Amino acid sequence: MAGDGKPYSESPEWKDVTPVPQDDGPEPLAVISYPPGFQEVHGYFRAIQQKSEFSERALALTADVIEHNSANYTAWWYRRRCLKELASDLDKEHIFTDKWARDCPKNYQVWYHRRWLITEMAAQIRKKASGGSSEEVEKEVMALAKRELEYHNDCMQVNDDYKNYNGWSHRQFILQQFGLWHEELKFVEELLSDDIRNNSAWNHRHTVVRKQCWPLTDDVRQREVDFAMNKIRTCANNECAWNYLSAFLGQEEGKVPWNSLPKVRQLCDEVVEAASGKNQICRFANEALAKFYEAEGNVVAAVAQYEILQEADKIRSKYWQWKVEYLRKKTSVVE
Numbered sequence: 652m653a654g655d656g657k658p659y660s661e662s663p664e665w666k667d668v669t670p671v672p673q674d675d676g677p678e679p680l681a682v683i684s685y686p687p688g689f690q691e692v693h694g695y696f697r698a699i700q701q702k703s704e705f706s707e708r709a710l711a712l713t714a715d716v717i718e719h720n721s722a723n724y725t726a727w728w729y730r731r732r733c734l735k736e737l738a739s740d741l742d743k744e745h746i747f748t749d750k751w752a753r754d755c756p757k758n759y760q761v762w763y764h765r766r767w768l769i770t771e772m773a774a775q776i777r778k779k780a781s782g783g784s785s786e787e788v789e790k791e792v793m794a795l796a797k798r799e800l801e802y803h804n805d806c807m808q809v810n811d812d813y814k815n816y817n818g819w820s821h822r823q824f825i826l827q828q829f830g831l832w833h834e835e836l837k838f839v840e841e842l843l844s845d846d847i848r849n850n851s852a853w854n855h856r857h858t859v860v861r862k863q864c865w866p867l868t869d870d871v872r873q874r875e876v877d878f879a880m881n882k883i884r885t886c887a888n889n890e891c892a893w894n895y896l897s898a899f900l901g902q903e904e905g906k907v908p909w910n911s912l913p914k915v916r917q918l919c920d921e922v923v924e925a926a927s928g929k930n931q932i933c934r935f936a937n938e939a940l941a942k943f944y945e946a947e948g949n950v951v952a953a954v955a956q957y958e959i960l961q962e963a964d965k966i967r968s969k970y971w972q973w974k975v976e977y978l979r980k981k982t983s984v985v986e
Contacts, residue, residue: 654711659695670694689719705736721751727760731767741772756806762821769799796829813851832862853891857898867905875899880918887922893935910946932963950982
């Protein structure tokens with residue numbers, strides 16, 4: 652509907668525009684049957700694009716297009732063009748996008764639009780306050796960024812969904828854009844206190860550490876290893892915590908060898924012993940033990956752990972078999 656509540660074809664505001672129908676080619680293979688309202692809105696939107704019209708009515712039209720299809724990237728892009736050309740009040744646009752990020756939390760276009768919006772709002776704050784105190788200006792900008800971080804958290808809570816790649820990417824963009832990495836570990840720890848298996852929060856913690864403390868110092872690495880070990884003692888079969896631990900142990904950049912930290916070996920022994928007492932197995936602890944033995948050069952002990960896994964972890968038995976054969980072959984070549 653147009654701004655006066657009438658169909659675009661009946662609105663006096665749009666009488667000077669001839670809608671452009673969709674062109675599916677001379678012999679379309681499969682023509683999509685769109686609802687009449689959808690066809691009309693997009694017909695007028697195509698006409699506006701061809702005219703390169705950036706007006707208030709064009710801005711309102713993009714909202715209608717988005718209402719019909721919130722994943723329409725072109726509509727969001729054209730909306731940004733209108734906002735820029737009209738020097739629009741971005742506070743109103745902020746309110747407009749609030750609804751969409753909550754209702755469509757996995758919509759990439761919505762989050763990308765908010766990135767642009769927050770960046771533009773920060774630029775406007777700095778421009779309007781060019782004659783004021785720089786300290787006060789940056790304080791206002793930081794307040795805007797922190798509200799956006801709170802908004803992202805609200806969206807995750809409203810939808811009870813923390814596995815939202817686009818939402819997490821938006822959060823990391825805000826942290827990077829406004830230099831707020833140093834305040835983020837507390838937020839991650841709160842998420843993990845609520846759900847120790849929140850894999851997205853574990854991944855985010857690793858990103859925060861890399862952004863804040865890279866290259867790693869021994870103290871930071873020790874802190875993160877201790878953090879993971881404490882979480883493992885709370886919930887031994889939590890794969891997220893074991894994966895996080897392995898992010899700091901091994902041969903790659905920023906890591907130290909598995910056998911350089913005896914307390915990791917002690918943790919693995921504790922978990923394996925506790926599991927065997929219940930006639931169970933914690934495959935993560937057995938795999939970590941195998942890596943520990945590999946780092947020591949104790950191939951026999953490493954193979955023994957992989958053979959346990961080959962028997963107990965049937966889903967990955969082929970992989971564990973390959974590890975056994977690889978180590979034996981590697982050892983025979985060395986010998």
